Amino acid sequence: DAGVIQSPRHEVTEMGQEVTLRCKPISGHNSLFWYRQTMMRGLELLIYFNNNVPIDDSGMPEDRFSAKMPNASFSTLKIQPSEPRDSAVYFCASRPVGYSNQPQHFGDGTRLSIL
Amino acid sequence: DQQVKQNSPSLSVQEGRISILNCDYTNSMFDYFLWYKKYPAEGPTFLISISSIKDKNEDGRFTVFLNKSAKHLSLHIVPSQPGDSAVYFCAASYNNNDMRFGAGTRLTVKP
Numbered sequence: 365d366a367g368v369i370q371s372p373r374h375e376v377t378e379m380g381q382e383v384t385l386r387c388k389p390i391s392g393h394n395s396l397f398w399y400r401q402t403m404m405r406g407l408e409l410l411i412y413f414n415n416n417v418p419i420d421d422s423g424m425p426e427d428r429f430s431a432k433m434p435n436a437s438f439s440t441l442k443i444q445p446s447e448p449r450d451s452a453v454y455f456c457a458s459r460p461v462g463y464s465n466q467p468q469h470f471g472d473g474t475r476l477s478i479l
Numbered sequence: 480d481q482q483v484k485q486n487s488p489s490l491s492v493q494e495g496r497i498s499i500l501n502c503d504y505t506n507s508m509f510d511y512f513l514w515y516k517k518y519p520a521e522g523p524t525f526l527i528s529i530s531s532i533k534d535k536n537e538d539g540r541f542t543v544f545l546n547k548s549a550k551h552l553s554l555h556i557v558p559s560q561p562g563d564s565a566v567y568f569c570a571a572s573y574n575n576n577d578m579r580f581g582a583g584t585r586l587t588v589k590p
Contacts, residue, residue, distance in 0.1 A: 368522070397577065406485075406582030407523070407568060420577055455522055465511045465530060468578060470522030 368471035376477045382444040385474045389458030399455040414461045446478045482506045485581035498556040502569030509571040517566045559588045
C-alpha cells in the first residue's frame with residue numbers, strides 16, 4: 365500500500381518567495397492533517413480537514429499560511445511570502461474519518477529552508 | 480498551550496536494559512493516547528496506543544501505562560535494542576478529534 369506522499373522532500377528558497385507543499389493522503393483516508401516540526405516546539409498541528417472541509421485552522425501561524433484540499437486525494441500548504449522563521453520540517457498525515465481511535469499515518473515530510 | 484508534555488528531551492540506556500519514556504498531559508478530556516517513533520529523515524510511525532478505559536497495553540517489547548489520576552503515561556521498552564534509537568513522541572486526542580503531540584524524547588540505546 366502506498367503511504368502518505370509528500371512533495372517536494374526538500375525545498376530551499378529565498379525569503380519573500382511563495383512556497384507550496386503538496387500531500388497525497390492514503391486512499392480511503394478522508395481526514396488529513398498538516399504539522400510543522402521545530403526544535404523548540406516539537407510537532408505542531410497547523411490545520412486539519414475532514415472530507416475535504418477545514419475543521420480547525422487555529423494552528424496556522426499567520427495569514428501568510430493557507431491550506432486547501434480540493435479533492436480527497438490532494439492537499440496543499442502554501443506560504444506567501446515566506447520568511448526565514450518558517451524554516452522547519454512540514455508533515456502531512458491522514459486517517460480514516462468516522463473510525464474511533466485510529467492512529468494517523470504520516471508522510472516523510474518536506475524539509476523547508478528559507479534563506 | 481502545551482497540553483502534552485515530554486519533559487525529558489533525551490534518554491540514554493544500555494542495550495538489554497529497560498527504557499522508560501514519560502509523558503504528562505493537562506486536558507482531562509483526552510481519551511486516546513499514542514506513542515510514535517521517528518527516525519531521521521522519515522515521518523513518525525505509529526508504535527502503540529491505549530484507550531482511557533485501560534491502564535496498560537502491551538505489544539511485544541513495548542508496554543504503555545496510563546495513570547489517569549496523575550495524567551501521566553509512560554512507554555516501557557524491554558529489552559532495549561540499538562535499533563530502538565529514535566525520537567519518541569507521545570500524543571493524545573479526545574472524541575476522535577485532532578491529536579496533540581509532545582515535543583519528543585530522543586532515545587539512544589548503546590550497544
